[in-house]
Amino acid sequence: MDRPIGLSVRLKLTLSYAGFLMLAGALLLAIVWVFLLRYVPDHAITLQRRDVPGGAMRAPTLFIPGRSDLWRAFAPKAGAALVLLLVVGLVGGWLLADRMLAPLARITKAARRAAAGSLTHRIELEGPKDEFRELADTFDIMLARLEAHEAEQQRFAANASHELRTPLAITQTLLDVARKDPSRVTGELIDRLHAVNARAIDLTEALLLLSRADRRSFTRDDVDLSLVAEEAVETLLPVAERHGVTVETSGAAAPTEGSSALLLQLATNLVHNAIVHNQPEQGLVWVTTTVAADAAVLTVENTGEQLDPAELPTLTEPFQRGTRRIHTAGSGVGLGLAIVRSITEAHDGTLTLAARPTGGLRVTVRLPSRPVRPGR
Numbered sequence: 001m002d003r004p005i006g007l008s009v010r011l012k013l014t015l016s017y018a019g020f021l022m023l024a025g026a027l028l029l030a031i032v033w034v035f036l037l038r039y040v041p042d043h044a045i046t047l048q049r050r051d052v053p054g055g056a057m058r059a060p061t062l063f064i065p066g067r068s069d070l071w072r073a074f075a076p077k078a079g080a081a082l083v084l085l086l087v088v089g090l091v092g093g094w095l096l097a098d099r100m101l102a103p104l105a106r107i108t109k110a111a112r113r114a115a116a117g118s119l120t121h122r123i124e125l126e127g128p129k130d131e132f133r134e135l136a137d138t139f140d141i142m143l144a145r146l147e148a149h150e151a152e153q154q155r156f157a158a159n160a161s162h163e164l165r166t167p168l169a170i171t172q173t174l175l176d177v178a179r180k181d182p183s184r185v186t187g188e189l190i191d192r193l194h195a196v197n198a199r200a201i202d203l204t205e206a207l208l209l210l211s212r213a214d215r216r217s218f219t220r221d222d223v224d225l226s227l228v229a230e231e232a233v234e235t236l237l238p239v240a241e242r243h244g245v246t247v248e249t250s251g252a253a254a255p256t257e258g259s260s261a262l263l264l265q266l267a268t269n270l271v272h273n274a275i276v277h278n279q280p281e282q283g284l285v286w287v288t289t290t291v292a293a294d295a296a297v298l299t300v301e302n303t304g305e306q307l308d309p310a311e312l313p314t315l316t317e318p319f320q321r322g323t324r325r326i327h328t329a330g331s332g333v334g335l336g337l338a339i340v341r342s343i344t345e346a347h348d349g350t351l352t353l354a355a356r357p358t359g360g361l362r363v364t365v366r367l368p369s370r371p372v373r374p375g376r
Helices: 009-037 067-115 131-180 187-215 225-242 260-276 309-316 336-346
Strands: 045-047 062-064 221-224 245-251 255-258 283-291 295-302 350-355 361-368
Touching (some): 131 187, 221 260, 225 245, 225 260, 225 283, 255 260, 255 361, 260 283, 260 336, 260 361, 309 336, 309 350, 336 361
Antiparallel strands (some): 045 062, 221 255, 295 361, 350 361
């Protein structure tokens, strides 16, 4: 927005320094003047010479100035002193303000580069920890997070484009086959089109859910994680039976605040991920809820293959399934743990992934406990 041009901060500081110095000088001169008035008579006094008895010596003539005489002598000197203080204040204030605002100039330069799209630049301000150093360090942290977020968004856009292109390309191929040879349009072709279209719909809905979680556009209500976990398990029992997986639930009430729909999606994604990425037969999933250190904790643990600890951070990235971006039957669209991470962060919680020593994965979600409300 257009704003009127005002005085620079450097000029304002210079005028402030000079003004303060002038005020202090004027106050000092005023104190000296008042102090002198105590010992100066109202009018000038002249003591005439007189002879000393014996003729040995003569007393000198004495002149004691009055207040008006003292003012005529004091005023020019005081004015010259104030002018000198003004010059010193302006010059010294200008130089001092430039030195004091030098870190701010570096921060402004970095901010302009960031506004132009360059997020790799850092201020790296030297010197002791003061207000400018804290501002510069905070700005550097913000730039680092923005750079990481931009890189993540670019990877996400590329992966999403790839994932969406795959079902669309399959659909296009099937439709081309049907158009060239209408006699080959069979129930199998229609079923394949239906499956591919359903997968594209699921992917689109997952992307919308991820976007909603990132925007935090939801109403916070009282939610019990134990009830949410039980509902998610009941919904996925048919899936667990098809995969030969046993799901066990335990734990006490774990009250928190947030969106019941998003937290249900979080629990559903965790349980579904634990079921489909499990042992082929006789797999186990444990779902527990606890309250510890002012946090509501949901833990989902499953058996499965041995996981490399270095691989765990990549599991929460969009479209990542272990070390490869692959599709398997019932494996989902590759956004399960990414959605879990976004929902957890939107609820000011933490997500922890750990590889089990005997194989499989342990996922822990810690959310702030619901505060105690009066009368409840």
